[in-house]
Amino acid sequence: MYDFYFGNKEQIKKNPEEFLIFCKRMLPRWINGIPDSECIAIFRTLNLVKSSKPILLETGCGASTLALFLYAVLNKGKVFSWDTNGSKGSFLRSVISEAICRPLEINLYEYWNFIGFDSTSEHAGIPLIKELNYKADFCFFDSWHTLEHLMKELKCFENVANEEFIVALDDAYYTKRSNNYAYLNMIRKKLDLRPVKEPKSNFCDPFYSVVQKYLNKKYQRVEKIDDSYKKEYGDDLFFRYFEADKLAMESLGMEKKRSLEHRYDCWKVNSVKHLDMNGVDVCVLCGSGDVHTITDKMRHEKIGTVVRCVKCDLARLMGAQKYEEKLDGFYEEQYALHYFLGVKSDASTLHKTFLPVQKDRVKKLAPYLHKTDKVLEVGSGTGYFLETIRNKVTEVQGIELNKNHAAYASEVLGIPTINKAHGNSDLPLAYYDHLCLFQVLEHATNPIKLIRELKPFLKTGGHLHIEVPNLLDPMVSFYDVEAYRNFFYQIPHLYYFTPETLAKICSKVTGLKPIKIFGFQQTSLINHLNWAFWGKPQKSRWDCIQPVLPEDFLGSDISEETKTTLNEILLDVDQRYKEFLESNNFSDNLFATFVVE
Ligand SMILES: [Zn+2]
Numbered sequence: 001m002y003d004f005y006f007g008n009k010e011q012i013k014k015n016p017e018e019f020l021i022f023c024k025r026m027l028p029r030w031i032n033g034i035p036d037s038e039c040i041a042i043f044r045t046l047n048l049v050k051s052s053k054p055i056l057l058e059t060g061c062g063a064s065t066l067a068l069f070l071y072a073v074l075n076k077g078k079v080f081s082w083d084t085n086g087s088k089g090s091f092l093r094s095v096i097s098e099a100i101c102r103p104l105e106i107n108l109y110e111y112w113n114f115i116g117f118d119s120t121s122e123h124a125g126i127p128l129i130k131e132l133n134y135k136a137d138f139c140f141f142d143s144w145h146t147l148e149h150l151m152k153e154l155k156c157f158e159n160v161a162n163e164e165f166i167v168a169l170d171d172a173y174y175t176k177r178s179n180n181y182a183y184l185n186m187i188r189k190k191l192d193l194r195p196v197k198e199p200k201s202n203f204c205d206p207f208y209s210v211v212q213k214y215l216n217k218k219y220q221r222v223e224k225i226d227d228s229y230k231k232e233y234g235d236d237l238f239f240r241y242f243e244a245d246k247l248a249m250e251s252l253g254m255e256k257k258r259s260l261e262h263r264y265d266c267w268k269v270n271s272v273k274h275l276d277m278n279g280v281d282v283c284v285l286c287g288s289g290d291v292h293t294i295t296d297k298m299r300h301e302k303i304g305t306v307v308r309c310v311k312c313d314l315a316r317l318m319g320a321q322k323y324e325e326k327l328d329g330f331y332e333e334q335y336a337l338h339y340f341l342g343v344k345s346d347a348s349t350l351h352k353t354f355l356p357v358q359k360d361r362v363k364k365l366a367p368y369l370h371k372t373d374k375v376l377e378v379g380s381g382t383g384y385f386l387e388t389i390r391n392k393v394t395e396v397q398g399i400e401l402n403k404n405h406a407a408y409a410s411e412v413l414g415i416p417t418i419n420k421a422h423g424n425s426d427l428p429l430a431y432y433d434h435l436c437l438f439q440v441l442e443h444a445t446n447p448i449k450l451i452r453e454l455k456p457f458l459k460t461g462g463h464l465h466i467e468v469p470n471l472l473d474p475m476v477s478f479y480d481v482e483a484y485r486n487f488f489y490q491i492p493h494l495y496y497f498t499p500e501t502l503a504k505i506c507s508k509v510t511g512l513k514p515i516k517i518f519g520f521q522q523t524s525l526i527n528h529l530n531w532a533f534w535g536k537p538q539k540s541r542w543d544c545i546q547p548v549l550p551e552d553f554l555g556s557d558i559s560e561e562t563k564t565t566l567n568e569i570l571l572d573v574d575q576r577y578k579e580f581l582e583s584n585n586f587s588d589n590l591f592a593t594f595v596v597e
Contacts, residue, residue: 002026002098009104013074017043020070023099024063031062031088034142034170035238038264039063041229042140045168045266046071048225049137052429052456053077055162057126059119059153060142064170065092065112066100068140072111073104079112080129080136082119082143089114119143119153126156133510135162142170147177147204154211161271163449166225167215168266172208173259177201208265221270229264281319284446284495285504286312299490306489306496312504315471315496321445347408351382353541357522358388361467364520364591365434368463369393373433376457379440380417383409390415397432399425422454429456438467441505442493448508455509455596464512464594470519471496474586475528483535499585502592512594519587521578526550526570547574 004026006012012019020043021036034042042064046056054077056068061081068079083089093108101108117124129136139157141150154167176182181198188195204210215222233239282289291307294315298304305318362369362385373393377386380398382405390396398417400406406419418425435458437451444450451464458464471477475484489496497505499517506512524547530538534552538544547570549563581587 002095003102004099006103012103016070016074020067023066023070023095026095026099027063027066031091033062034064035229035233035236035263037232037236037238038170038229039067040232041227041264042168043067043071044228045166045225046075046138048166048268049075049077050164050423051077051135051137051162054138055129055134055136056080056138056140057129057136057157058082058140058142059126060170061088061092061114062142064140064142066096068138069096069112070100073100073106077111077137078134080115080126081112082115082117082125084116084118086116089116120149120156126153126160129160134160136160136165137162138166138168140168140170145171145174145176145180145183147174147207147210150207150211151214154214158271161269164268164270166266166268167211169207169211169264171263172211172265173206173262175203175206177204206259206262208262211265212267215267215269219269219271223268225266225268227264227266230261233260233263281321283309283312283314283316284321284448285309285314285501285508288312291318295485295489297486297489299487302491304489304491312501313498314501314504315498317491317494320494347382347404348412350405351384351408354381354384355388356542357545358385360520360522361385361436361438362389362392364593365389365436365463365465368434368593370433374431375434375436376427376432377436377438378422378454379437379443380409380415381405383413383415383417385436385438386415386417387413393433397427399427422457427457430459432457433459433462434465435462436465436467438465439469441466441502442468442495442497445494447495447505451506451509451512455512458596460596462596463515464506464596466502466506466590466592466594468497468502468590469493470585470587470590471498471501472519472586473588474521474581475531475588477586479528479532481531481535484531487537497590499590499592502590506592506594511597513597515593515595517590517592519582519585520589520591521581521587522589524548525574525577526553529553547571 004022006019006022017040020039024032024036024039046054046068054072054075056072056077056079058064058068058079059082061083065079065081071077072079081089093114096112097108115124119125136157141153143149143153150169157165157167179202181196181202185195212224286309288309288311290310292310294306294308296305306315307318308315369392371393374395374397375386375389375393376397376399378399380386380400383398386396386398386409396415398406398409398415399422400409400417400419401421403419406417409415409417418427435454437454441447441450455464473488475481476488499519503514503517506514523544526547526549527538527544530550538550543550548567549570554563
């Protein structure tokens with residue numbers, strides 16, 4: 001009955017909005033409550049959802065279900081609809097399967113779950129999204145049309161929502177607090193009963209205004225979406241088509257023409273907290289605002305304060321989560337110049353500097369490495385690591401924000417490297433066996449979010465390898481070398497990890513199981529002595545690593561033989577020194593490997 005022909009798959013995918021209205025117009029009035037312009041506005045609002053596999057909810061189904069369903073099908077998402085009227089569910093099922101599923105050759109049940117129950121129920125309502133291990137991106141609220149019920153549903157949704165989510169309201173101009181008297185009186189009128197008088201206490205501010213205030217108070221980033229409904233409802237055929245019952249409803253106070261502008265309202269909310277309710281900078285890991293100050297002396301006399309969270313121990317630069325704007329362009333322009341002291345920013349010099357230490361990284365991956373593996377590195381620089389590992393695997397891929405470095409990797413070395421953020425890349429998901437984040441996580445404004453975003457690139461059973469500087473660096477944890485301390489804490493390092501806090505950060509990402517987290521000492525005993533003697537870094541990265549007596553330690557009349565012997569002894573001592581540091585996690589770096597379950 002509903003298998004009217006609109007066009008083939010390609011035509012539907014090319015004109016989804018027209019197809020949506022084509023399907024909507026097949027619906028009878030009882031299940032077609034929202035105007036066409038609102039249905040299109042819902043579909044367009046969904047385009048603002050960023051998740052790759054969106055989870056879309058609605059309370060109360062009807063024409064909106066078609067919009068959500070079509071969007072889910074086109075974007076590999078899922079829809080969950082709650083409605084206490086079970087016949088709506090089975091009716092929509094027949095329309096959707098004939099009108100949408102048949103031409104698109106898809107299985108309805110893969111995309112849509114209808115739940116004929118109260119949306120606020122603990123065990124069968126919105127809360128079950130959490131049990132299914134989903135995070136919802138969007139909810140269209142269209143059920144009971146009272147403020148009390150709406151707020152109850154909204155709170156259920158917030159509990160299962162993603163970090164960024166969209167709240168969309170139908171009949172947002174309504175002002176009923178506990179009971180929908182207009183609806184009650186319509187039922188009574190049909191039975192020839194007198195209308196009951198609505199008590200004053202039942203009136204509230206319009207839903208859109210209450211919800212807007214509620215969201216603004218609770219979240220720091222709430223954006224009112226400029227929806228297309230407000231521009232288009234004036235010309236909507238739907239209103240003329242159903243004019244007769246609309247006038248009747250208006251007289252009963254159900255549809256108020258004046259307020260129609262607020263019939264549909266929606267907001268995009270980012271729930272990541274920067275500051276708590278009192279404007280205090282809070283910890284990304286536990287939300288606490290209580291801190292101990294570690295230092296306010298930063299490398300190159302930059303302004304900043306490094307603190308340690310009293311509750312969970314994670315160390316951060318104050319304001320870390322707000323750092324995004326300040327970092328704009330940093331990696332592009334001055335990263336190498338500024339960050340690696342004594343190293344020129346040109347790509348080939350940088351490449352030569354870092355190439356020698358890459359073998360050690362490959363060794364750390366070796367236990368998990370197979371010839372058929374595919375490796376993705378985020379923050380791959382000039383490609384030094386990928387160049388070192390590429391003969392041991394089948395495929396390597398880099399992501400690098402610095403344009404020159406990315407170009408060096410792809411053009412000079414022939415290592416596929418994209419010069420854009422991972423979120424804008426079209427790299428395949430669930431594809432890579434290894435994802436490497438070397439000296440990257442400490443720069444992320446929100447390390448939990450970064451790992452959550454990157455994990456989908458890995459296959460099940462794939463490995464995530466993280467290398468970060470260690471907050472327990474011996475030079476700051478048990479030596480007292482002021483010059484080093486003032487060098488160690490640096491902008492743009494936004495977080496400082498210990499094995500424990502690194503594990504806690506990763507435990508916030510579902511499906512990541514730690515295999516090994518260990519400290520390793522990269523710089524030599526000589527480097528530590530150099531700091532203590534001269535109070536400054538050695539000349540190059542390579543010098544820092546080699547346990548070789550530097551020329552400025554030595555007098556002019558030392559024989560080559562003595563020098564060789566001293567360096568041999570030093571090599572032994574350095575070995576023991578590093579073993580001691582590493583076995584106690586007092587090392588300058590941490591390495592962690594996780595497996596995707
Ligand atoms: Zn904390």
